[in-house]
Amino acid sequence: MKKIFLHYRRTTWVLATIGLLFVLAVSADLAPVSDLPQSSAELGERLFMDPILSKDFTVSCSSCHQPEFAFADTMTFSMGINGVPTGRNTPTATYMNNHHVFFWDGRAQSLEEQASGPITHPHEMGLPLPEAIDRLTKHTDYRNAFLRIYHRPPDSMLLVKAIADFERTLAPYDSPYDRFLAGEDEALSESAKRGMLLFFKEQTCNNDPCHSGPDMGADSLVSLGIFSPTDRGLFELTKDSADIGKFKSVHLRNIAITAPYMHDGSKKTLHEVVRFYNTPANFTHENVHYDARTVTFQMTDQQVDDLVAFMESLTDQRYLHLLERPSQREGPEPSAD
Ligand code: HEC
Known part of the structure; x- marks a missing residue:
């Protein structure tokens, strides 16, 4: 009798735990829609600020391109992952929309092409693109945001598109x-x-x-x-x-x-x-x-x-x-x- 009782108790616990996990998973998947980015630019803004795109989760685009300093910073050289300084001064990321040449040596011809540079650069964010996509795909909010905005799961083309679309909003012409x-x-x-x-x-x-x-x-x-x-x-x-x-x-x-x-x-x-x-x-x-x-x-x-x-x-x-x-x-x- 005692054995049967113990068996039932264990089964109840197991079922309760499974149930709880299920509820948690579902509720995470159904994060309040209003909290999710609603547009490509909003998604890009979140990605721009998020250290998830760096190898050790310590550096985001905004670590060097700080919103409070016109998306530049106040240092001669900025710090990438592992505290390695950049080889050049960080320019502003505002007013990029009218331009077709990026970086101090002009090595990128579009904002999209530019955006993948710092993510993969070993001294800036140091994260290979496939790893970045894997992280975003496993991240419920990001996966849902990509699905909702582009009707496709995260991929590297959409990642740089979102960031570039955000950067294009940084030109209010109100000086x-x-x-x-x-x-x-x-x-x-x-x-x-x-x-x-x-x-x-x-x-x-x-x-x-x-x-x-x-x-x-x-x-x-x-x-x-x-x-x-x-x-x-x-x-x-x-x-x-x-x-x-x-x-x-x-x-x-x-x-x-x-x-x-x-x-x-x-x-x-x-x-x-x-x-x-x-x-x-x-x-x-x-x-x-x-x-x-x-x-x-x-x-x-x-x-x-x-x-x-x-x-x-x-x-x-x-x-x-x-x-x-x-x-x-x-x-x-x-x-x-
Ligand atoms: C560790 C600091 C650092 C991080 C992190 C960083 N940047 Fe930069 N950014 C720089 C530096 C330094 C340059 C200039 C590099 C060069 O020209 O060789 C630059 C250049 C740029 C430019 C070109 C500006 C122009 O006038 O041509 C843009 C746009 C830009 N970054 C956006 C981004 C985005 C988007 C991210 C995140 C995906 C990012 N940066 C992450 C430091 C950083």
Whole structure:
């Protein structure tokens, strides 16, 4: 009798446990629909922020492209998995939508192609794509989100599509400069207005291979003579000596809050960058064929300040408060030479 009773008790426990597991599994699968990303861009945002895409679950895209700093960070080099610093400065991931050349050396031609780079890069996130897809497929929320949005389980094409679709949303065009263009005259200070005229004047910044287009950045690579023996930009890919020192002419949206500057983070402030252009002696490297326009600046200190004020006016509304940070502003500069 006791034996039968024990047997029943055990069976009841087993059944109860199976039942509980079943309920848990079903309820996990039926996570509240409202919590799941509803669109490709929303899914991409979640993936962008999630360290699940790094080998050791410690690094996400947003570790280096931090939303609070215009999707860049404030360091010369960022840290990937295992605390290994990146070889180049992290650029902003905002305002990527009008562009067709990505990375400092232009090695990716679409945002989708770009996105797989950091996931698999051994020093950034270090996760082979098949492993990333396996993780997402086993993750109930992600699997359901992919099914709901694309009617297909996760695959690597959809993964990079979601991330790219999210990045394309990061271009609100609501800076003081945009408000000025929309007719709000007082959106720009007098200094920023003078800087704007200077910026768009012929032979200064707004030339074709340099800072042209609505984002003030061309999809082209030029050399300013800033390179090191271990990183000569496009030359590292082509081995063509004409490409020595060529790096991407980055766009200038949100530039005031994404210091430090250049591919190697060697310029700490915008004043330092403009003073660099304003110093002809910087354009004498024997291996580099400079565009004549890079060597013809002769700006006064006031003009340098005005250009910086204009670049500050390219800051999105949500980041304007960062311009108050002392590290982003510089007082009067010593003269260029
Ligand atoms: C460990 C830091 C780090 C992580 C993590 C990282 N990035 Fe980057 N990102 C960089 C650096 C550094 C560059 C420039 C590298 C180069 O040009 O060689 C870059 C370049 C880019 C660019 C090109 C910008 C331009 O102007 O050409 C985009 C877009 C971008 N990253 C998006 C992403 C996405 C999406 C992820 C996640 C899947 C990601 N990054 C993860 C550091 C990082």
